[in-house]
Amino acid sequence: MLLAPVTVTPTKPLSPSHLKGLLWADVLFRATRLVSDIQFRYRPASYHVTEQTLGFWVFLDSHLGDVDYRELSETDLGDLYVRFRAQDSRPADARLGQYQEAVEESGFVHPSAERILSIWKDQYSVLGMYDPGLTAPASPRLEVAGLIERLEDVAMCLDLRRIGGAVYADASRYGMPLRQILDETGRPNYLACALRELLALSDGRDQIVLMHDPELTADYVLLARIVGEVSGVEVHRLGVGRVPIEGRIGSARSGNWKDVDAASLLRRVSDQHDTDAVRLGCRLYFLATLGAESKQSFDWDALFHCIRRAERLLARAPDDYGGRDQAALAAEVARHRDLSGSAGWIDPYRLTVRLLARHQPPLATPLLKAVFT
Amino acid sequence: MTGASGDVTISQRLLRRHATMRLRAARPDLAAELDLSTFHGLVEGFRMAAAGETAAQSAKPAADPGAATVVLRALELRSWVEGTCAFASSLDPDTATAWRRQLTRTIFLAGNPRNLRQRFPAALVAPDLTAAWFSPADPLTPALRRLLPAFNCSASLSGPPSTPARLRLESRATRAPRQWEVALATAGTALPGSLIALNHLLVEAVLDGHLVDGDTVTVRPTPTLSGHSADLRCVRAVPDPDDAGRLRAEACLVLYPSSKGQS
Numbered sequence: 001m002l003l004a005p006v007t008v009t010p011t012k013p014l015s016p017s018h019l020k021g022l023l024w025a026d027v028l029f030r031a032t033r034l035v036s037d038i039q040f041r042y043r044p045a046s047y048h049v050t051e052q053t054l055g056f057w058v059f060l061d062s063h064l065g066d067v068d069y070r071e072l073s074e075t076d077l078g079d080l081y082v083r084f085r086a087q088d089s090r091p092a093d094a095r096l097g098q099y100q101e102a103v104e105e106s107g108f109v110h111p112s113a114e115r116i117l118s119i120w121k122d123q124y125s126v127l128g129m130y131d132p133g134l135t136a137p138a139s140p141r142l143e144v145a146g147l148i149e150r151l152e153d154v155a156m157c158l159d160l161r162r163i164g165g166a167v168y169a170d171a172s173r174y175g176m177p178l179r180q181i182l183d184e185t186g187r188p189n190y191l192a193c194a195l196r197e198l199l200a201l202s203d204g205r206d207q208i209v210l211m212h213d214p215e216l217t218a219d220y221v222l223l224a225r226i227v228g229e230v231s232g233v234e235v236h237r238l239g240v241g242r243v244p245i246e247g248r249i250g251s252a253r254s255g256n257w258k259d260v261d262a263a264s265l266l267r268r269v270s271d272q273h274d275t276d277a278v279r280l281g282c283r284l285y286f287l288a289t290l291g292a293e294s295k296q297s298f299d300w301d302a303l304f305h306c307i308r309r310a311e312r313l314l315a316r317a318p319d320d321y322g323g324r325d326q327a328a329l330a331a332e333v334a335r336h337r338d339l340s341g342s343a344g345w346i347d348p349y350r351l352t353v354r355l356l357a358r359h360q361p362p363l364a365t366p367l368l369k370a371v372f373t
Numbered sequence: 374m375t376g377a378s379g380d381v382t383i384s385q386r387l388l389r390r391h392a393t394m395r396l397r398a399a400r401p402d403l404a405a406e407l408d409l410s411t412f413h414g415l416v417e418g419f420r421m422a423a424a425g426e427t428a429a430q431s432a433k434p435a436a437d438p439g440a441a442t443v444v445l446r447a448l449e450l451r452s453w454v455e456g457t458c459a460f461a462s463s464l465d466p467d468t469a470t471a472w473r474r475q476l477t478r479t480i481f482l483a484g485n486p487r488n489l490r491q492r493f494p495a496a497l498v499a500p501d502l503t504a505a506w507f508s509p510a511d512p513l514t515p516a517l518r519r520l521l522p523a524f525n526c527s528a529s530l531s532g533p534p535s536t537p538a539r540l541r542l543e544s545r546a547t548r549a550p551r552q553w554e555v556a557l558a559t560a561g562t563a564l565p566g567s568l569i570a571l572n573h574l575l576v577e578a579v580l581d582g583h584l585v586d587g588d589t590v591t592v593r594p595t596p597t598l599s600g601h602s603a604d605l606r607c608v609r610a611v612p613d614p615d616d617a618g619r620l621r622a623e624a625c626l627v628l629y630p631s632s633k634g635q636s
Contacts, residue, residue: 038569158485163564165483165526173488177520184527 001038001345002201004194005211006220010044010116011056012078013261014123015244016298017213017249020286022348024240024348025211026129027283029172030371031346035334038345041201042132044117047193048109051090051183054099057089057110069115075261077112082255093185100187107137113144123262126270128279128373141196144188145180150199154229161186169195171225179222193221195226202231208347211238215251236338243290244297268300273307276314279373280355281307287352288369313355314373317365329367382602388610388620394423395609398581403428411434413559414603419560422476440478442507443572444495445524446485448564449503454538454575454590455501460506461576462504462542462586463496469580472509477576481568482521493517530567531574533594542579542586550587552629556603558622560596561614567594570623578626583607599624604630 005025008018025040032038047053059079069077102108117134124131133139142150148167151157158168158178167182169191181192188196202208208227213219217239224235242249250256269278285306290296336351337344351371355363381387389412396418397404406428408414421428441460458577464472472478486498486505493513495505507514537552538618555574557567571592576583583606595601605625613621 019416102586154484158446158449158481160524160526162528163526164528165524168483169520170485170488172484172520173491175520178484178522180522252577 001034001036001207001211002198002205003038003042003209003211003345004041004198004201005033006194006213006216007042007044007047009047009050009053010113010120011053011073011081012116012255013257013263014120015243015257015262016245016260016265016286018244019127019262019265019282020290021211021213021240022124022129023283023286024238024292025125027287027352027371028209028211028238028345029132030130031333031336031348031351034370035164035330035337035346036344039201040130040132041139041197042134043136043197044113044134045107045109045136045138046141046197047190048113049100049103049188050193051096051187052190052191053113054096054187055083055091055128056084057099058095059087059110060110060112069111072115074111074116074119074263075257077116078255078257078261096187119263123266126266126278127282128275139201141200144182144192144196147188147192147196147199150230151195151226151366156226167192169222169226170215171217171222171229174225176225176232177218179219181207185252191223194223194250198223198227199230202227202233202304205233206218207234207236207345209236209238212239213242214239238282238292240292241290241294243286243293247297253295265303269303269307270306273311276373277307277311280310280314280368283352283372284310284355288356309356313362313367314368317362317368319365329364329370332363332367333371379604380499380602383600383605383608383622383625385619386420388607388608388622391608391612392419392466392620395476395577398577399476401634404610412618417455418611419476419636422474423478425475439509440475441472441509442480442482442517443524443568444482444484444486444489444505444507444517444521445503446483446487447503448568449501450530450535450592451538452499452501453504453568454571454592455540456497456504456506456571457575458538458540458584458590459542460497461579462544464508468508468510468583473577473580475509477557477580478509478635479569479572479576480518481524481565482518483524484521489517495590521588524565526564529562530557530564530591530592530594531559532594534591537591539588540584540586540588540590540600542584544582544586546585546587548585550585550589553588553590553606554627554629555590555624556601556627557591557592557594557624558598559594562623569610570609574607574624574626579605581607582624598625603627 029040039051121134134359148157156170158170158235160166164182166184168178169181210220210224220237224237228235245256285303289302333346336346338347392415400422403418409418409419443578487502496508497506605627607626608622609624610620610622613619
């Protein structure tokens with residue numbers, strides 16, 4: 001089984017919405033690997049080639065020039081990203097092309113992205129999240145030509161490059177709108193990057209679980225359809241909603257992370273609580289309290305409430321299974337399989353909510369350590 | 374303007390005459406109300422026709438007869454010309470008249486006709502599956518337009534004349550086949566713009582009976598039609614993008630000299 005959540009582009013700080021998606025994926029992965037063979041695919045480097053990221057790098061190099069990015073925080077960079085996105089003009093194709101070539105051919109990563117990814121790595125570590133390869137090179141993936149060939153094999157590609165047009169993914173026979181995947185200059189967008197990666201990784205697997213926020217549903221429905229059609233693998237989607245800030249769901253380009261970015265959040269909660277309580281409390285809040293669909297705005301009181309609850313859960317968790325072993329732990333987890341997939345990943349929501357069940361025995365420390373802290 | 378050979382030369386006067394003829398054929402009601410001998414009257418007439426307005430009331434009629442839709446997977450010029458003319462000749466007279474009133478408005482979308490067959494049966498599909506045509510009266514076209522993006526690309530038509538298209542039309546020919554050439558002005562025009570010009574010229578030439586079953590049509594790209602002198606039968610003239618006070622020839626239908634003995 002392969003778990004493949006939408007990746008966050010390293011151009012800004014992690015917001016509560018990002019943390020929610022990342023924690024959902026983390027619980028799903030760590031719980032499922034106790035009972036099934038699962039690989040976690042999450043490589044930001046596979047997506048550096050999109051215009052959103054390359055354009056920001058061009059912007060930084062022309063506005064800041066040669067600087068030591070260790071002197072900048074992720075919120076400093078995020079503020080610059082907001083400025084970049086607010087511009088009317090877009091960088092010249094030739095300039096973007098130079099960065100694109102360096103990324104594709106020699107794995108170039110701009111120091112701003114390296115800086116943000118190294119900060120994220122530290123934050124993952126504080127939150128106890130598994131690092132699936134934040135700073136690793138791009139996964140083995142199809143070349144653009146290979147992608148087009150695979151899509152053409154199943155008549156799901158419309159390629160107008162010969163006449164100076166774009167390339168589209170075509171699932172119109174299923175009633176889905178055509179969706180551009182390469183622009184007129186041949187630059188792949190996010191969807192093309194995801195296809196290149198997933199089609200290369202899907203061989204020999206029986207199941208892929210995609211995770212995304214609801215704003216990307218149309219793209220992910222298409223992605224699931226294409227990957228299923230091309231590779232024959234069973235594809236499932238899990239939508240995890242964003243967290244509004246003071247009632248508003250803004251995208252990163254609007255800079256809606258003020259005071260609730262991951263660094264601020266972790267600083268504030270870690271001042272008052274120990275690491276395991278913060279880890280479990282954040283999972284209780286972003287999974288059990290908010291659920292996949294909640295429209296509740298980010299709420300500090302609710303988060304602290306969850307962390308205090310986590311402290312109590314950790315304190316009363318039995319050290320072991322009363323002489324039972326790893327198999328008992330697996331059996332406990334396996335009761336929370338999602339029923340929609342034949343292989344059955346563990347439903348991160350159901351498992352987390354189980355922690356709060358009042359009339360069931362508390363979960364044991366080995367399970368909390370393996371999945372939640 | 375007319376030489377001994379029957380050739381005429383592109384000029385502002387000639388373009389005005391052809392534009393006027395086109396509006397008269399499409400919207401006789403507007404032609405009767407407006408003074409088409411003035412440039413302003415002519416331009417106003419085309420604006421009203423494009424907006425579906427009538428002379429009596431400047432408002433959109435309740436029923437919008439809609440545009441035809443062409444879906445393209447690639448451009449194979451010969452196949453497309455044959456399909457375009459066959460499609461125009463296949464329309465029933467009422468649909469053709471309503472479409473004409475819309476100045477044969479046509480929307481070009483990017484898509485694969487093969488993938489549309491089940492959900493969107495086309496009026497006509499090119500044998501090589503590169504193009505499909507949908508009637509302006511087709512109730513499925515709004516859904517089709519939500520599904521497919523506009524046919525957009527930066528290439529332009531250039532190079533040598535196309536392979537001659539051999540027309541297979543519904544109407545029975547009452548004369549011997551002729552050879553035609555479409556001279557197409559390409560300077561500053563990308564492929565989608567050229568297709569629009571060619572499409573209007575060809576379908577209106579079919580609806581007007583200039584092109585009949587068995588005729589052949591060759592498309593010859595040229596930067597400009599300025600000063601072009603030939604036996605012009607149909608001319609597509611539009612306001613010149615460089616100067617809105619004059620017209621520019623986008624395309625014209627020319628009878629090959631070798632066909633003249635048969636006219």
